Amino acid sequence: MNKLYFSASYLTNAPTIAHAPDDVGGEVAFAGRSNAGKSSAINALTNNKSLARTSKTPGRTQHLVFFQITELTRFVDMPGYGYAKVPDKVKRQWHAAMEQYLSHRRSLQGLILVMDCRHPLREFDRQMLEWCQQSGLPAHVLLSKADKLKPNAARAGLDAVRQEIDLHFPNTSIQNFSASKKHGIDEAHTVLDEWLNPQ
Ligand SMILES: Nc1nc2c(ncn2[C@@H]2O[C@H](COP(=O)(O)OP(=O)(O)O)[C@@H](O)[C@H]2O)c(=O)[nH]1
Numbered sequence: 055m056n057k058l059y060f061s062a063s064y065l066t067n068a069p070t071i072a073h074a075p076d077d078v079g080g081e082v083a084f085a086g087r088s089n090a091g092k093s094s095a096i097n098a099l100t101n102n103k104s105l106a107r108t109s110k111t112p113g114r115t116q117h118l119v120f121f122q123i124t125e126l127t128r129f130v131d132m133p134g135y136g137y138a139k140v141p142d143k144v145k146r147q148w149h150a151a152m153e154q155y156l157s158h159r160r161s162l163q164g165l166i167l168v169m170d171c172r173h174p175l176r177e178f179d180r181q182m183l184e185w186c187q188q189s190g191l192p193a194h195v196l197l198s199k200a201d202k203l204k205p206n207a208a209r210a211g212l213d214a215v216r217q218e219i220d221l222h223f224p225n226t227s228i229q230n231f232s233a234s235k236k237h238g239i240d241e242a243h244t245v246l247d248e249w250l251n252p253q
């Protein structure tokens with residue numbers, strides 16, 4: 055576990071990439087479908103129950119939310135995507151903004167893709183991994199809410215998704231994760247350390 059992440063604090067909210075903080079240092083973005091557990095994952099990894107807002111109502115976070123980790127490193131909570139009740143036009147705007155951010159943000163070192171372990175690799179998840187692949191951005195998948203499955207089922211699920219990822223998205227690694235049980239924190243910190251090298 056790397057306690058540097060525990061001193062994270064809210065930095066700013068950006069409706070578009072133009073409002074993002076200076077593109078210096080290192081940044082890791084957290085993406086995933088609405089309700090996948092992105093905000094909960096950020097809170098678990100920073101050991102802070104209320105840093106990123108979590109919600110039972112999907113589709114709440116529509117801005118990029120930036121968190122300061124160390125002076126030169128940041129986490130970004132990306133807008134949840136794939137929420138059925140959002141109008142198509144808004145969805146298209148989100149997608150355009152995310153693609154722009156993923157391909158142009160120089161400080162971006164990697165993408166954490168959060169997928170509910172019970173509903174992995176939906177269309178938008180594949181799209182995100184595709185964009186990462188195209189921009190040469192490493193990705194790491196957190197199969198979230200692993201506490202919702204029995205350990206054997208969670209392991210089998212991980213193996214199945216890993217096989218598919220290895221086949222199509224070779225720059226992507228994967229692990230099981232549970233924010234509520236705090237499982238998988240060390241493994242995720244190791245990936246973040248490699249990308250951000252915070253100090
Ligand atoms: N059982 C369980 N529930 C979780 C976990 N992570 C998130 N949740 C729940 O899933 C819902 C959505 O989580 P949230 O972090 O807001 O998802 P986001 O929309 O991707 O940011 C909330 O009700 C969380 O309490 C987990 O590891 N285990």
Ligand SMILES: [Mg+2]
Pocket residue numbers: 092093094107108109115131134
């Ligand atoms: Mg959220």
